[in-house]
Amino acid sequence: MKTTVIACLTTCAALALCAASAPALAQEDQATPAPAVDASGGASKTGASEVYTPEDFARFAPRSALDMLEQVPGFTINQTDQGRGLGQANQNVLLNGERLASKSDSVVDQLSRIPVARVVRIEIVDGATFGIPGLSGQVANVITKGGSISGRFEYRANFRPKYARPSYGGGEVSVSGSNDRLDWSAAISHGTGRGGAGGGRGTLIYDAAGNVIETREKLIYTKGEYPQISGRLKWTPPGDTIVNLSATYGLSDTRFVDNEYRHPLGYVSYRRNFQNIDKGYNYDISGDVEFGLGPGRLKLIGIERFEQSDGPATSYYIFDDGQPTIGSRFWTDSRSGERIGRAEYRWDMLGGNWELDGEAAFNRLNRIATFGPLLPNGEFDNQPLPAGGGNVTEDRYESILTHNRTLAGGLTLQFGVGGEYSKLSQTGMNGLTREFWRPKGSLTLAWTPHKGLDLSLKAARTVGQLSFGTFLATVDLQNNNSNAGNVRLVPQQAWEGELEVKKNLGKWGSATLRGYGQLIEDYIDIVPVPGGESPGNIDGTAKLLGVAFNATINLDPLGWKGAKLTTSTTYEHTSLPDPLTGEHRPFSGQTYLNHDSTLRWDVPKSNWALGAGFQSQLNEHYVRLYETGVNYEGPIYTYAFIENKDVFGLTASLNVFNLTAGESINKRYVYSGLRDRSPLLFVEDVRNDISTIYRITIKGNF
Numbered sequence: 001m002k003t004t005v006i007a008c009l010t011t012c013a014a015l016a017l018c019a020a021s022a023p024a025l026a027q028e029d030q031a032t033p034a035p036a037v038d039a040s041g042g043a044s045k046t047g048a049s050e051v052y053t054p055e056d057f058a059r060f061a062p063r064s065a066l067d068m069l070e071q072v073p074g075f076t077i078n079q080t081d082q083g084r085g086l087g088q089a090n091q092n093v094l095l096n097g098e099r100l101a102s103k104s105d106s107v108v109d110q111l112s113r114i115p116v117a118r119v120v121r122i123e124i125v126d127g128a129t130f131g132i133p134g135l136s137g138q139v140a141n142v143i144t145k146g147g148s149i150s151g152r153f154e155y156r157a158n159f160r161p162k163y164a165r166p167s168y169g170g171g172e173v174s175v176s177g178s179n180d181r182l183d184w185s186a187a188i189s190h191g192t193g194r195g196g197a198g199g200g201r202g203t204l205i206y207d208a209a210g211n212v213i214e215t216r217e218k219l220i221y222t223k224g225e226y227p228q229i230s231g232r233l234k235w236t237p238p239g240d241t242i243v244n245l246s247a248t249y250g251l252s253d254t255r256f257v258d259n260e261y262r263h264p265l266g267y268v269s270y271r272r273n274f275q276n277i278d279k280g281y282n283y284d285i286s287g288d289v290e291f292g293l294g295p296g297r298l299k300l301i302g303i304e305r306f307e308q309s310d311g312p313a314t315s316y317y318i319f320d321d322g323q324p325t326i327g328s329r330f331w332t333d334s335r336s337g338e339r340i341g342r343a344e345y346r347w348d349m350l351g352g353n354w355e356l357d358g359e360a361a362f363n364r365l366n367r368i369a370t371f372g373p374l375l376p377n378g379e380f381d382n383q384p385l386p387a388g389g390g391n392v393t394e395d396r397y398e399s400i401l402t403h404n405r406t407l408a409g410g411l412t413l414q415f416g417v418g419g420e421y422s423k424l425s426q427t428g429m430n431g432l433t434r435e436f437w438r439p440k441g442s443l444t445l446a447w448t449p450h451k452g453l454d455l456s457l458k459a460a461r462t463v464g465q466l467s468f469g470t471f472l473a474t475v476d477l478q479n480n481n482s483n484a485g486n487v488r489l490v491p492q493q494a495w496e497g498e499l500e501v502k503k504n505l506g507k508w509g510s511a512t513l514r515g516y517g518q519l520i521e522d523y524i525d526i527v528p529v530p531g532g533e534s535p536g537n538i539d540g541t542a543k544l545l546g547v548a549f550n551a552t553i554n555l556d557p558l559g560w561k562g563a564k565l566t567t568s569t570t571y572e573h574t575s576l577p578d579p580l581t582g583e584h585r586p587f588s589g590q591t592y593l594n595h596d597s598t599l600r601w602d603v604p605k606s607n608w609a610l611g612a613g614f615q616s617q618l619n620e621h622y623v624r625l626y627e628t629g630v631n632y633e634g635p636i637y638t639y640a641f642i643e644n645k646d647v648f649g650l651t652a653s654l655n656v657f658n659l660t661a662g663e664s665i666n667k668r669y670v671y672s673g674l675r676d677r678s679p680l681l682f683v684e685d686v687r688n689d690i691s692t693i694y695r696i697t698i699k700g701n702f
Contacts, residue, residue, distance in 0.1 A: 050124040050504060054116060059562060059602045060609075061645035063152055063699045065119050065142050066111035069093070073552035074502065074510030075124060075140060076568060077107060085361035085396060086303060086340050092127065094141045099132060105230055105248050105284070111142065112154070113174040113185050115701055118147045126454050128414045128446035133355055133402040136414075136444045136458045137500045138512060149177035155698040156192070162691040163196025164221055183234040193224030193254065197664040200689040203260070208680040214264040218688055220664070224254040241291040247284065252309065254278045258478055270319040274478050280309030296347025296354075303340040310334065315477040316374070327374035329382060330475040334367045336468065352405030357418075358398070365392045365468035371475055387473040387485040387531070390428025394466070397421045400440060410448035417441040420463060424490070426471050432487045438463045452504035464492035470524070470535040479668075481624065484531035492537070494520040509564065511551035518544040525588055526624045527579040533625040542576035542587070562602040570594045580625065580676045589622035589631070612640040626675060629668035633690065637662045650700040657693040664688045 052072055054062075062068045069077065078092040093100060093107045100107055120143045127135030156170035170192040176185035196219075203216035228250035235243040258274045283306055290299040310333035317326045342359040369388030372381040400418030407413050418440050425433040442460035449455070466489060473485035498516040505511060520542040527536035550568035574587040586592065598613035615637050621630045638660045643653035666686040671678045 050510075052122045052124075054119055054121075061607070061651060062116050063154075063651060063701055064112045064116060065114035065122075065144070066108060067699075068116065068119060069111060069122060069140055069142065072122060072124065072140065073554070073564075074512050074550060075138065076550050077140075085338075085359055085398065086301065086342050092135075092137065092139045094130065094132075094139060096143055097130065097141055099135075105232075105246060109187075109189075109230070110232075112172070113152070113176060113187055114142070114144060115147070115150050115152055115176070117150065118144045118176075118178075120145050126412070126446035126448070126456050128404070128412045128444045128456065133357060133400065133414075133416050134442065136442075136446070137456045137498070137514070138454065138502050146178040146180070146183070147176075149175065151175040151702045153700055153702070155696075157696045158192070158194050159694040159696075160194065160196060160691050162689070163198045163219065164194045164691075165223065167192040167194045181236055183236075184232065186229075186231045188229050189227070191224075191226035191228070193222060193226070195222035196220055197688040197690050200663055201687040203684065203686045205264075206683040206685065208682070212265070213682070214262060216263070217261040218686065219257070219259050220688070221257045222255070224252070226253075227251050239291075240297075241289065243287075243289050245287045247286070249281070249283045251281050252279065268319055268321045268323075270317055273316045273318065274314070276313040276478070277311040278309050279311055280307065282307040293345070294347070295349070296345055299344040299346075301340070301342040301344070303338070303342075305339075306335070306337040308333075308335045313475075313477050314380075324376065325374065327380075328372065328477060329374070329380040330369070330371045330385070330477055331382060332367055332369045332388075332474075334365065334469070336363075336365045338363050352403055355402045355404075357400050357402070359396075361394075361396045361398075363394045363396070363468065365471075366390075367469070367472055369472065369474075385473055385475070387429040388475075390426060390431070390472060392426045392468040392471045393424075394468075395423045398440070410450075412446040414444040414446075415442065422491075424466075426487045428472070429485075430487050434490075436490065438491075438493060452506070454500075454502045456498075456500045458496075458498045460496045462494050462496055464494065464520075464524075466491050467535075473531075473534075481626065482532065483526075483534040484529050486527075486529050486534040486536045488537075489524065489535065490522050490537055492520055492522045492524060494518045505553075507554060507557055509552040509554045512549070514548045516544075516546050516548075518542075520544070523576055523587075525576065525579060528625060536579075538576060538579050540577040542574070544572060544574045544587070546570065546572040560601070561604045563600065565597065565599050567597040568595070574620070578623070580674060585623065586620040588620070588624075590620045591617055592620055593618040607645040609643040609645070610641065612638070614638045624675075626673065626678075627668060627670045628675060629666065629684075631666045633664050634662040635665075636660065647698075650698055652699075653697045655695040655697070657695065658690055659692065662690055664690055 054068070057068045057071050060067065060071050062071070069075070091100065091107055093111070100110055123141040123143065125139055125141060127137055127139040130139065151174060153173045154171050158167040158170070169190055172187055172189035174185060174187035178184070198219040203218055204212055205214035205216070207213050228248060230248040232246040233244070256276045260272045261269065262272060263269045284303070286303040288299055288301040290297060312329050312331040314329045315327055319325070339362045340359065342357065344355060344357050346353065346355040367389050369385040370382035371385040371388070372383050375381050398418065398420040400416050402414065402416035404412070404414045420438050420440060421436070423433065423435050440461055440463060442458060444456065444458040447455045470483070471485060471487055471489060473483060475482045496516070496518045498514065500512065500514040502510065502512040522537040523542035524535050525538050526533050527538060529536055548570040553565045555563040555565065572590065572592050574590050574592070575584045576587060577583070578585050594617050596613065596615040598611055600609060600611035602609040616635055617632060618635060619630060619632045621628050637658050639655060639657040640659060641653055641655040643651065645651050664686070666684070668684040670681045670684070672681045
């Protein structure tokens with residue numbers, strides 16, 4: 001089977017390389033004409049779809065397909081991780097009716113490289129009507145046309161007066177073009193990450209009786225640099241064959257610092273300096289070929305991904321009275337990869353559309369880990385960490401048959417049934433190999449009772465994704481705890497249900513309400529294992545209930561021309577039996593409330609836009625065996641922005657974030673033993689300033 005998958009990858013790559021040598025010819029616009037825009041200025045309708053043309057976004061002066069899609073009323077781009085293998089579609093954006101199948105190049109990245117001049121329209125349609133397995137709810141289908149060679153660029157700079165150094169070099173430059181046979185794009189980007197906190201009230205340490213026994217001054221700083229190059233090629237030779245090839249290569253360099261000056265009452269003051277460095281590279285090569293075969297069409301897909309990262313985490317304790325410095329270092333070198341071969345055969349039969357999918361995915365992780373104390377000579381005595389190194393692999397095979405049909409006007413049914421076989425192997429200390437058979441499937445109903453109202457109901461049986469690193473032991477020098485590793489982990493399974501209702505409000509905008517729930521077996525939480533604690537599967541069923549609302553309200557009908565309010569809120573209630581006590585509690589560290597609202601005003605008859613907003617995120621307490629706590633920021637962040645859409649032909653904007661002094665908050669309760677039967681040892685109460693953040697963005701086309 002592995003040999004077959006490799007052959008599939010090689011075939012796809014060879015076909016695409018042949019495409020690269022094809023002559024460039026004039027492009028014919030094969031996109032169908034866009035329907036006229038409603039006189040009200042909203043989206044026109046075609047059947048159950050909402051259709052937006054470039055003219056609908058003229059006041060925003062967009063530079064790319066992404067800029068347009070971000071202004072579609074009531075729509076939010078879903079950037080959910082693809083998870084295990086490639087599988088069925090789980091994102092809510094299509095390009096010319098096809099899913100964006102890359103696992104490394106995000107939907108946002110791909111859309112940002114499509115210039116506005118190539119966008120014909122954006123259709124908002126219920127996903128089940130496309131007949132693409134796994135697709136449900138509101139989906140954006142971006143329709144594009146050919147065009148000559150063009151480019152776009154975006155420059156990003158971040159400034160934070162305190163705690164973090166400026167970032168001057170962020171951005172991307174991309175070039176794309178097409179003709180009647182070839183469609184291509186290439187991009188070079190530089191992602192940056194900056195973070196920091198400090199000052200504020202600082203850190204207080206309390207004993208079990210509530211007495212302050214120590215104060216701390218903290219400085220947290222993060223710096224990340226992520227350069228990447230990427231390319232995409234689509235070839236349509238004479239006939240009905242379509243070939244795609246894409247590739248990305250990137251570097252990563254992250255440095256995280258958490259330094260504290262500690263003042264224990266009655267003892268000598270000292271500095272705890274913690275630093276974690278992580279450097280590496282990654283690449284992703286994917287290709288597919290689609291052609292007619294018998295009564296239908298066959299699509300073969302191959303993906304090869306790899307990521308390497310290594311670096312030390314070090315902790316030093318430097319005492320003011322001159323006593324010897326003590327410290328330790330935890331170092332890892334991780335190499336992970338994924339190889340996927342997938343076949344999709346689609347045909348029409350018995351009044352509906354059918355698709356049979358088969359997929360083989362081979363995942364791997366190889367890690368070396370060492371740990372050791374600081375020696376008097378200033379070197380670290382690093383030795384292999386028991387259970388911290390080794391290999392973890394999974395060979396997984398999946399097959400699903402999906403049927404899609406129209407039951408009545410405005411009513412579409414999609415159902416899929418299948419299963420997967422997986423073989424999990426772990427070498428090293430307590431190595432283990434296990435095999436599993438798991439059923440999978442889904443049922444979706446999409447209904448449009450009348451124009452402007454869309455409903456979608458979905459039920460599914462799913463299998464979750466394992467993080468291979470949780471099989472192996474780790475050491476957390478920052479918080480002085482560790483995971484012992486767990487070779488008996490299995491992927492979680494769940495019954496999932498979702499109901500989504502979208503209402504077009506005409507000239508007022510659009511609103512979407514979604515309710516969802518999950519009953520999860522083998523949920524992964526921190527559990528007791530030989531040697532301590534580690535992520536593991538809990539006994540019993542975990543439950544999640546959620547509701548999400550997002551809306552765009554145009555204020556033009558109230559007389560405020562060019563103004564709109566965009567708001568989104570998600571609330572989740574979770575429950576699981578605690579691995580120690582058996583009592584039900586929320587998921588550890590779960591974000592149970594997430595809200596963001598933005599008021600934007602595009603000033604009529606000018607190039608100016610300005611706005612303001614706020615966001616809030618609240619988390620449940622995290623729970624380990626020997627400690628609990630809660631981490632969050634804000635709890636409310638506020639921001640404001642100003643934008644000019646024609647600064648020497650460019651779009652320039654300034655965003656000022658954290659206007660109202662939001663903080664980084666961490667409260668930690670540490671016990672002398674297992675938390676359900678041991679006394680409280682101390683409480684760590686942290687409140688640090690975040691600082692105001694200034695972000696400058698400049699966009700242009702060439």
